Amino acid sequence: MAQEDNGIFKNGEFIKNSDAFLFADNVNIRETPSTKAKVIANLSIATPVKIISKTNDTLTVNGYNTYWYKISFDKNGSKKTGYVWGGFISVFTTTTTNDSGNNVCFLFTITEYSEKIGFTALLKAVVNGKIVSTVSVKPHDTDQNNGIYSYDIDGKIMSNKGLDNVKKIIVISFLYPACGYSNGDVIVFWNGKNLIYGTESPSVSEAGIFNFSSELIFPTNHEGKPNKVIRKEETVNYDDDGNISSNSMKKIEYIWDGKKLVKQDND
Template sequence: MYRTLTLLSLIFSLGTTLSAQDIETHAYFQIETNKTAYAFGDNINVRDAPNTTGKVLTQIKAGTTLKILDVAGDKLAQKGIEVPWVKVQFLQNGKSQQGYIWSGLLALDRIARDGFEFLLGLTRIENGVYYQEVRIVKQGALLATKEYKSNAEDGHEFGFEVLGNKGVPNISNVIRVYNYMPACLHWTGFSVFLWDGKTLAYIGFEGGTINVGQSWDEIDFIFPEEKGGKQEEGWVVKKVIKGQEDEIGNSVETITTTIWTWDGKQLVHKKEE
């Protein structure tokens, strides 16, 4: 399918699509005292001082609930992430304990659903690009992890949501992480995952990319429960729009629609539509 439109109408169209998918966003590592946080790293060393030479008092599991008592010590840089140490309080074996951990091992966000804890964390920054990871924990046991390249750069915000199965058979939850990159090459959208209770699969990026004055792309995963979805069959519709501006300022789009099914480990291409 092809259509012609102006660049202005293109930007409006992409903006409308993405704004319809409202999600609460946050800045990275907003550390506040007397606030609740969650451990993202597994078997984190808790020390008696805010540095790597402090004595290890104990270790805590991913998903452990923490209270931030203080931001303490100099910042430590690990894998491109430069953040301070924090003093935390937590329960372990029924006893209240305190100590210091590096705040880069805190979860950016945490959502509890269906007996699982869904954690979002930042694992590294390379050349200004943020690599993030989704982890799933149940009763202190780390069940699944999936790292991915967010493509977002310094200064952006993130969002995190766990949405139920959206009508996909044999799936427990659709998970989406929102990021954006503001620049002449501008993109905004979601990294999308499927969780079936055992397998965590990254299925790709959903959103729009605009290279102003040149080209654009938009990818939508339409789940069975959503408008335009295949609810009776339980199929996932993947809609891809690619566009290029011509020499007189009009923009020509190519729209491709495909149907996908879940095979227990990944989405599998079924047919073109």
């Protein structure tokens, strides 16, 4: 199915001619970009589609405002085209197989927005067209929007990195190419049946003022510890001449108990 690191979602929009998958189930494909337009097809979750073009029409659902897209898809052996709201398309998709040999499709997209909490996103695990697990994710955002998301979103799937009772680790990456805005990764664990939220590794910088970066260290990495995830943070501050005025390092350790990550109290 999908290839990881396909990078189909840039600046809050799908890239033209990208291969994507439907995030929602029973999606109505319309004759024109409107909820009042004629339904020409009804497609299942994880159906592959191709992004032909972005329209100028938008729709707001659960506070999230994004574009309609013209797509192509296969229906009963023939190629068809139609329109679908962008919130029904997965911005990042990857797959694995379960112990029974069935494909597990992981779908991710922005699902809602409110002024109080900002954006919310959802990662789904789908097997044979059925949702078997979901987990909520708080995506990075600019805090300066009206329900319009403007980050790049990408991701990849990794091995268990030495963690017990973990089959795969899904990494979701958020990038905004401007100073002063938070970027970084969120990790989610897949144990073969359920998705489990892990933690994040944020970074942010302001040119000539400061730079904060972090990375996650797993048991199989250098400096790794058995059944622990370590977040290694570095903060660098600069003076008015652009020279380093201070540099500090910090490590935060999380214990993986086989079911969840628990932050370790180092005090």
